[in-house]
Amino acid sequence: MRQIPQELLYGLDIAVKKLRPNATFELYNTEITKYHCPMGTSAPTWLEIQEQLHRDKEAFDAWVNNLPPDDDTQVPPPGPASTEVF
Numbered sequence: 001m002r003q004i005p006q007e008l009l010y011g012l013d014i015a016v017k018k019l020r021p022n023a024t025f026e027l028y029n030t031e032i033t034k035y036h037c038p039m040g041t042s043a044p045t046w047l048e049i050q051e052q053l054h055r056d057k058e059a060f061d062a063w064v065n066n067l068p069p070d071d072d073t074q075v076p077p078p079g080p081a082s083t084e085v086f
Helices: 011-020 044-063
Strands: 024-030 029-034
Touching: 011 024, 011 044
Parallel strands: none
Antiparallel strands: 024 029
16 A cells, blocks of 8 residues: 655645744634744735645645556455345
C-alpha cells in the first residue's frame, strides 16, 4: 500500500500553515478564533484559505491519477452475490 507524501496532505489547518508558516492559530469550523504571527502578518482570509485548499486538492488529485498500478491497492471487480452461508 502506498503512503501519501506529507506535502500532499491538505485541510484547513494545513492551508493556513502554508499561507502563514510562522503563525500560531486556532480554528473553529471555518473561523480563525485565535491568531498570532511573530512576523506581524494578518490572518488569511477565508477566500485565501479556499484558494489554497483548491490548489492542494488539485496537487493531490494529480498525484493519485498518475499512480502506476499497485497490486496492493487494486480492488477486484464485484462478482455475483454469494448465496453461501457461513
